[in-house]
Amino acid sequence: MSRFETAATLTHESARSALDAGLSRVAAGATEVDCASLKQFDLSALAVLLAWQRAAAARGAALTVVNLPSGLASLAQAYGVDTLLTFRH
Numbered sequence: 903m904s905r906f907e908t909a910a911t912l913t914h915e916s917a918r919s920a921l922d923a924g925l926s927r928v929a930a931g932a933t934e935v936d937c938a939s940l941k942q943f944d945l946s947a948l949a950v951l952l953a954w955q956r957a958a959a960a961r962g963a964a965l966t967v968v969n970l971p972s973g974l975a976s977l978a979q980a981y982g983v984d985t986l987l988t989f990r991h
Contacts, residue, residue: 905934905968910941917946921953928957928965938969948978952986964988 906927912920924935935954940947951967958965967989970978978984 904930904932905936906932907936907938908940908947910939911943912940912947912950913942913944914946917950921950924950924954925957928954928961928963931963932965933958933963934966934968936968937971937974940969940971940974943971943974943977945977945981947974948981948983948987952983955986955988966990 904927906924908924909916909920924932927935935951955965955967965988967987970987970989975984975989978987
């Protein structure tokens with residue numbers, strides 16, 4: 903299993919660079935992304951996580967999100983995308 907970590911901040915300002923970095927990791931075979939260090943985020947973080955999962959699915963793999971902050975999980979639920987994310991604590 904290959905895991906990569908998010909930065910401490912994933913907001914609109916950092917979303918493009920985070921997206922690109924994660925897509926590279928997914929293309930290299932990553933199967934997990936660890937969000938334990940993620941402290942500052944906005945809705946862009948959900949978009950990035952979903953894009954990473956779509957990229958993994960396109961390769962025929964799954965990407966599991968681990969240690970999703972409770973605030974981000976609440977945002978996902980509020981926007982109705984929590985069922986689209988594969989995550990565990």
